[in-house]
Amino acid sequence: MTILGKRIRMERIVNRNSGKTVIVPMDHGISVGPIDGLEDMKQAVQNIAQGGANAIVMHKGLVQEGHREEGRDIGLILHLSASTCLSVYPNAKTLVCSVEEAVKLGADAVSIHVNLGNGGEKDMLNDFGKVSYDARTWGMPLLAMIYPRGENIKDEFDVKVIKHAARLGEEMGADIVKVSYTGSVETFNEVVSGCNVPVVIAGGPRMDSEKEILEMVKGSIEAGGAGVSIGRNVFQYKDPKIMVRAISCIVNEGGSVEDGLKILEGKLAPLHPHEAKNAKMTG
Numbered sequence: 001m002t003i004l005g006k007r008i009r010m011e012r013i014v015n016r017n018s019g020k021t022v023i024v025p026m027d028h029g030i031s032v033g034p035i036d037g038l039e040d041m042k043q044a045v046q047n048i049a050q051g052g053a054n055a056i057v058m059h060k061g062l063v064q065e066g067h068r069e070e071g072r073d074i075g076l077i078l079h080l081s082a083s084t085c086l087s088v089y090p091n092a093k094t095l096v097c098s099v100e101e102a103v104k105l106g107a108d109a110v111s112i113h114v115n116l117g118n119g120g121e122k123d124m125l126n127d128f129g130k131v132s133y134d135a136r137t138w139g140m141p142l143l144a145m146i147y148p149r150g151e152n153i154k155d156e157f158d159v160k161v162i163k164h165a166a167r168l169g170e171e172m173g174a175d176i177v178k179v180s181y182t183g184s185v186e187t188f189n190e191v192v193s194g195c196n197v198p199v200v201i202a203g204g205p206r207m208d209s210e211k212e213i214l215e216m217v218k219g220s221i222e223a224g225g226a227g228v229s230i231g232r233n234v235f236q237y238k239d240p241k242i243m244v245r246a247i248s249c250i251v252n253e254g255g256s257v258e259d260g261l262k263i264l265e266g267k268l269a270p271l272h273p274h275e276a277k278n279a280k281m282t283g
């Protein structure tokens with residue numbers, strides 16, 4: 001039954017037709033506070049859901065804010081780990097929620113953040129192992145956000161360390177692994193080839209160029225990636241709904257960068273505006 005339960009939940013966070021996903025993380029409040037785009041969480045979730053994202057990521061205290069009683073459903077991924085920018089150890093994540101609590105709150109999946117190459121690595125890996133076990137026990141999909149960040153990391157975008165991070169996620173039992181984009185189709189293909197579970201890319205800091213965002217998304221898909229988990233470049237965009245639609249066109253519909261730009265310019269409607277009905281969530 002847990003295997004069936006996981007399959008059902010996975011279809012709430014991954015487009016069952018494309019096998020890919022557009023996830024929008026909105027868990028930034030604990031680490032950096034109520035930044036632009038996340039002050040009004042009900043409206044923020046509304047924008048992302050209307051845009052057609054497959055899932056959002058948030059912390060347990062905001063589940064009620066994300067609950068939608070009408071309109072399109074969207075998958076809920078509950079984030080289990082946290083740290084703040086105020087700490088002297090901002091890269092050391094600690095567990096603040098459990099898989100069991102996520103089940104009680106109606107989550108479709110859980111996520112954990114692990115930073116490699118710093119003094120807190122062993123504790124984060126220990127937490128990862130416990131969460132992985134509990135997720136399998138409950139039939140709960142697990143998204144692992146893994147970044148090489150710490151004293152031993154010279155370049156956190158180096159393909160060698162990103163490949164290591166992705167493979168670690170698979171070997172620890174994650175169902176989806178989130179890593180940084182390495183900058184090119186060729187290098188990111190190395191990352192995907194070394195990991196046998198779906199790999200999605202992080203969005204990173206806010207970008208100035210719309211085209212740059214969409215080219216990164218398209219590059220990851222061409223390399224064999226399974227989609228995106230992009231936050232600030234979506235919810236801080238002037239019209240988050242439109243940005244989600246543009247990204248979804250590329251990820252779930254096989255659209256081009258030019259198609260995405262036309263959607264942003266209002267010159268092209270999404271190829272299938274009612275696609276991705278498979279997501280179910282906080283609503």
